[in-house]
Amino acid sequence: MSIFSPHDAREPVVLTVPGLGGSGPSHWQTLWEVSRPDTRRVELGMWNTPHRNAWVTKLDQAIRAVQGPVVLAAHSLGCLAVAWWAELAGQIYGTPVAGALLVAPADVDSGNHAALSAFAPSPSKPLPFPSILVASSDDPWAHIDHSRNLAANWGSVFVDAGPQGHLNADSDLGWWAEGQRMLDRVLDAASDRQGRPRPVERHALLAVNASDAAQRHYLGQE
Template identity: 50%
Template sequence: MSGQKLNVLVLPGYQNSGTGHWQTLWEALDPGFVRVQMPDWDHPTRDAWCRTLDAAVAAAASPVVFAAHSLGCLTTAFWASQYASASQLAKVAGALLVAVPDPSEAHFPQDASGFSPVPLARLPFASIVVSSSDDPYGGVPFSQTCASAWGSRWIDIGPRGHINADSGLGDWDEGRRWLASLDERR
């Protein structure tokens, strides 16, 4: 990584990330990883989540990298395309976007509102979309469409479910390497 300390904003999805989730394990390993505490994990609304992310970016020291999972990925895309100012965007070195959910899928949480249609504009920072071939919340074609539209590198890690605690990734060294590679692109 570059000589400047990297600040990682951890963006969990719907219902937050529990104890065995790679996001939680990353936070335990490095104090530079800070979870963005959303106002309501069980009834997410796009506006509230994007405004919360905006405040977290404003409060963070530069540079910032996002470690987003599931609904955190959609929050990142909406924030970048509809909420963030140019000065806020300039603070972001990149985003690791893991298990992008498709709002049109049957498994998408009915308690989440405002996350459709997904913005398909190029992200103004480096990004990597990580997908699983058997994710019940978002299929490979959807994640490829998002990655292409967002200008992201796309990685398929095979059949790993929703790439969460149930996927058995532990602290997921490979994911941390991809996250670190985003800082090297600056």
């Protein structure tokens, strides 16, 4: 789907889920919201003093309001809100949330950031939808091994983005074309022409972990 085309109501709606402090005007989430007709933000509130149950409730309300398939594009603490929603919502596999792109999940377990403690411990159950988890090798908010463990616990495809900080506005990602390509892979796996959840093409998603060449192919770089 072209980003300049009207959103087809049969296709999933993309809900962005920001983290601590929200996402400013140069954050990739904000840029996606203004450029993609299928994308809108979940207004979680209390951006600087997050409360787990309040965020999960706001996320649940936003998901239910779509009344159709949803794909989540979460960043940092937003990824933990998604995981806690999945833990508490009890949805069947693939509906209403049909997939997720989870970017730079914050480490709420280390105790290094007091503002994140309300979300500890990290949920450890597999997510009830296909997902890709992207992490940076020099993220100040989470060691990459912690992110890799989250991906394993959640059943997410893991992508090492290399040294790009917290994969936020400070990382100078701009519109973040690589992230868009990963989001498109989630959308492809999540829906068919009628907007119904598809069977998960795990063989296609998991190919990203095989090698650097596989990752470049997966991201459409070769």
